[in-house]
Amino acid sequence: MDAQTDRHRYHHGGLRTALLDAAERSLRERGVAQLSLRDLAREVGVSHAAPRRHFPERQDLLDALAEAGFGRLGEAIRHAVADGDPDLAARVSRASSAFARFATENPALLELMNATKHQPEKTELTSSVEKAFEPFVDLIHEGQDRRLIHSGPHEEIGLVLYATINGLATLVNNGSVDADRLEELIDAAVRQFLRGTAP
Amino acid sequence: MDAQTDRHRYHHGGLRTALLDAAERSLRERGVAQLSLRDLAREVGVSHAAPRRHFPERQDLLDALAEAGFGRLGEAIRHAVADGDPDLAARVSRASSAFARFATENPALLELMNATKHQPEKTELTSSVEKAFEPFVDLIHEGQDRRLIHSGPHEEIGLVLYATINGLATLVNNGSVDADRLEELIDAAVRQFLRGTAP
DNA sequence: ACGCAATGTAGGCAGTGCCTACTGATGTTG
DNA sequence: CAACATCAGTAGGCACTGCCTACATTGCGT
Structure with missing residues (x-):
């Protein structure tokens, strides 16, 4: 089954990921x-019905894209937290900036990630949004341990910060606020946040 | 031109608003x-091409819906600010709650209002989002006058609060957070905000 | 080696947005 | 007040889409 360089093997081999890649670009x-x-x-070179094997409905593809987006966002934030000045405030700031960068670089993807889900029916496992705001929650938790942030439900505090950055990025993405003001807005938000959550 | 109760006058009369009403319901x-x-x-009882006279493209209808949404949201917030305990913190809290209520009652509309706009090309007048966050900015401004909020760019501070509520509502609307937690989250956010912006 | 599940193909259907050409109403003006 | 330009509706067509069903090919496990 040596891969022919001809793009016409009957079975694509990695259709699912190829579709997701193409979808992300198109998005x-x-x-x-x-x-x-x-x-x-067409772009991937399969018949129009082939995607159905991997994504029975269009929305399933969108869901997969959003899911992957949360994964990448979470990773980006975690990296931002890990690298650089270990001061807590600095890390919170870097995490927020990383979020904002991801958001402005992938506006349509962020929109998808924020889109109202259909009924998750039943299971739906766990909202994968967690992956994205977990780093924030962790940061809060650590801040509380080190008496830099007042005690209280850390998940709640982390959510508020996550929501703030998300909201600011949304305002920029939809053109309500000039993109070059985002940095200063994030900065102001982080400062206010740290002040508001000080012990 | 007495209105026949028959629904078949050639000219509908108020097609544009009828379409917007139907669209809002469908949305x-x-x-x-x-x-x-x-x-x-079909719902309004005109031919399939009639809407084109008022909304050349589908997106134009969506834009009009969003625009109207911002108007209604702004009004709801202004009313919430005006009625009740005149204490500043209480008014900020009511404004935030009103926003949250609007958001959870109109999830699809909020999504539309937050959607990434196509190129506004050139003019696009002014982003009508202003109508919605103006009350917040006004509140901040007044708080600064009365030395309850630290000095600084009031529009920026108002935007941050607006973004926070918007972000929290989004988290609830897309199922990331249980709806019954919204109130407490808004409450925590407002308290943190006031603490973070105290003089 | 064989059978079967997985994966891809081909074609059809209803529905959509956008387009053009035409028709009926409105109201402005000489 | 009649002619007419403009506005607001209708009718039909086109390309495209998502979803469906029936069929073909492949690879894998027994």
């Missing part, structure tokens, strides 16, 4: 409304 | 993805 370049399964199929 | 009940111009036309 970034043309927005979610323009994202079409048939389009992706 | 609330079935989400933006299911909103179809032809569907609305």
